[in-house]
Amino acid sequence: MEKIIIGRDRKDLEAYGSRGTVFIGSHIVGEGEDFHLANPVHMDVVRPHVILIAGKRGSGKSYTGAVIAEEITKLQKEIKKNISVLMIDTMGIYWSMGRPNEQDAELLREWGLKPEGVKMRFFVPKGFIKKYNDVGVKVDRAFTLSCGDMTATDWMITFGFKPLSEEGLAIERAIKKVQSRFGRIYSIKDIIKEIENDKKTMEKTKNALVSRFLSARDWGVFERMGTPAKDFFKKGEVTVLDVSHYTRTSTGWSVRSMLVGLFARKIFHERLTARKSEEFEVMGGEAKKTIPMVWIMIDEAHQFVPSEGITAASEPLLTLVKEGRQPGISLVMITQRPNKLHPDVLAQSDIIISHRLTAEEDIKALRAIMQTYMIKDIQEYINSLPRQKGSAIVLDDNSERIYSVQIRPRLSWHAGGSPIAIKKKGIFD
Ligand SMILES: Nc1ncnc2c1ncn2[C@@H]1O[C@H](COP(=O)(O)OP(=O)(O)OP(=O)(O)O)[C@@H](O)[C@H]1O
Ligand SMILES: [Mg+2]
Numbered sequence: 001m002e003k004i005i006i007g008r009d010r011k012d013l014e015a016y017g018s019r020g021t022v023f024i025g026s027h028i029v030g031e032g033e034d035f036h037l038a039n040p041v042h043m044d045v046v047r048p049h050v051i052l053i054a055g056k057r058g059s060g061k062s063y064t065g066a067v068i069a070e071e072i073t074k075l076q077k078e079i080k081k082n083i084s085v086l087m088i089d090t091m092g093i094y095w096s097m098g099r100p101n102e103q104d105a106e107l108l109r110e111w112g113l114k115p116e117g118v119k120m121r122f123f124v125p126k127g128f129i130k131k132y133n134d135v136g137v138k139v140d141r142a143f144t145l146s147c148g149d150m151t152a153t154d155w156m157i158t159f160g161f162k163p164l165s166e167e168g169l170a171i172e173r174a175i176k177k178v179q180s181r182f183g184r185i186y187s188i189k190d191i192i193k194e195i196e197n198d199k200k201t202m203e204k205t206k207n208a209l210v211s212r213f214l215s216a217r218d219w220g221v222f223e224r225m226g227t228p229a230k231d232f233f234k235k236g237e238v239t240v241l242d243v244s245h246y247t248r249t250s251t252g253w254s255v256r257s258m259l260v261g262l263f264a265r266k267i268f269h270e271r272l273t274a275r276k277s278e279e280f281e282v283m284g285g286e287a288k289k290t291i292p293m294v295w296i297m298i299d300e301a302h303q304f305v306p307s308e309g310i311t312a313a314s315e316p317l318l319t320l321v322k323e324g325r326q327p328g329i330s331l332v333m334i335t336q337r338p339n340k341l342h343p344d345v346l347a348q349s350d351i352i353i354s355h356r357l358t359a360e361e362d363i364k365a366l367r368a369i370m371q372t373y374m375i376k377d378i379q380e381y382i383n384s385l386p387r388q389k390g391s392a393i394v395l396d397d398n399s400e401r402i403y404s405v406q407i408r409p410r411l412s413w414h415a416g417g418s419p420i421a422i423k424k425k426g427i428f429d
Contacts, residue, residue: 004403006396007044007351013399020046020079022071024064028391028404031384041394041405043351045072045295046079048325050348052341053334054366055355060390061334062093063414064353064407065297068332069097069238072295073118080236084292088263090256090299092244095122095137096413107409116411120238127220128245143241145262146226147191148184151175157312158258159212167209170201174209187224188217219246219255229270232263233291253303257311260304264316267294271327293328296320301333302340314342321348339365352395353405357382373400 021042100115126142152175161167174194304313390407
């Protein structure tokens with residue numbers, strides 16, 4: 001049966017056909033429960049994309065994100081050697097990708113597929129490695145970040161201080177001082193010392209700040225020298241960075257946002273540099289070992305780039321959304337609430353995979369960016385989806401088409417929805 005290809009414009013289609021595309025599901029033909037599955041649907045993964053996966057609770061969003069990641073690891077060798085996947089796991093559900101999806105063996109068989117674990121690495125913050133080992137989750141590596149990667153503004157946003165507040169100004173002074181003293185290589189302890197020695201800060205403020213920075217030490221993620229950026233990328237493999245542990249703390253989302261922001265910035269800089277040497281190579285220079293193109297996946301994206309207010313991840317993620325194409329960065333943003341997501345993310349998405357949505361304001365948010373090639377109202381498209389998990393409408397700006405698609409079952413174990421001992425929200429809560 002002929003493949004339906006999304007994410008590719010006419011020119012690329014003529015040049016490459018279906019090379020560098022991956023199988024994500026089957027075209028749904030018919031309406032409501034009176035439907036059948038027809039042509040296979042393939043998606044381009046060799047060009048940079050911004051993909052939005054939306055849908056109400058339990059509709060299959062996280063699952064669909066994992067299907068895309070699985071497929072990238074199964075590409076032909078000469079293509080996947082240029083691509084890596086980074087899943088910033090905010091919910092603690094992607095650790096199981098290395099295991100085969102035996103629970104859906106029957107369903108997979110109907111699709112002509114077999115349960116299969118994918119090549120993945122599971123990274124957790126250094127401070128928590130023991131906790132993961134205690135619950136029997138195998139960790140491949142403990143990661144840390146360089147304290148010097150945090151700007152004064154990052155600290156302010158993370159702690160919830162305004163830039164011009166007394167606390168904000170004190171942080172600004174302390175960071176300036178550690179930087180002039182140590183350059184980029186310093187620890188939280190060094191920052192604390194500067195705060196304590198600062199004559200311009202009142203005692204009360206000092207105490208408040210010191211206790212904040214001490215708790216930041218307990219996050220178990222900052223060191224003088226963090227894990228080298230290149231270690232986060234592995235060609236043709238999925239690297240899962242688990243930041244879900246921070247759900248347990250009251251400042252959970254702000255700590256996670258800070259981590260997401262730091263990763264986003266790191267990846268952007270690494271890929272900008274890599275892109276330069278790739279171009280140099282194309283111009284006839286000698287090939288240099290660089291980090292591969294990257295697909296970044298982020299679940300619960302509205303928590304990181306909200307439509308109202310900012311987080312420590314807002315600016316770095318919006319930079320990726322707007323400028324990630326040139327350095328070869330693709331983003332998969334997953335959200336239950338498109339209405340709560342920053343409008344620039346919606347506007348920049350070139351592929352939207354929307355599972356069933358019911359909240360009027362969320363449908364409205366998608367309608368607001370509704371492409372001109374849609375003939376019917378988005379509500380009608382969504383209404384005509386069969387009521388089964390994994391059905392979605394796919395809006396593709398590249399081919400200017402819209403399709404109903406049933407996303408294929410996963411090859412690897414899905415921890416997100418399965419009633420096993422380790423609960424859905426995170427490994428520990
Ligand atoms: N394409 C699919 N094929 C078969 N089953 C699916 C598919 N997609 C989802 N499911 C089933 O639906 C369940 C829920 O999916 P998932 O965890 O992806 O939901 P979600 O939209 O991310 O929910 P939440 O908003 O709560 O995070 C899965 O555990 C799985 O059993
Ligand atoms: Mg989910």
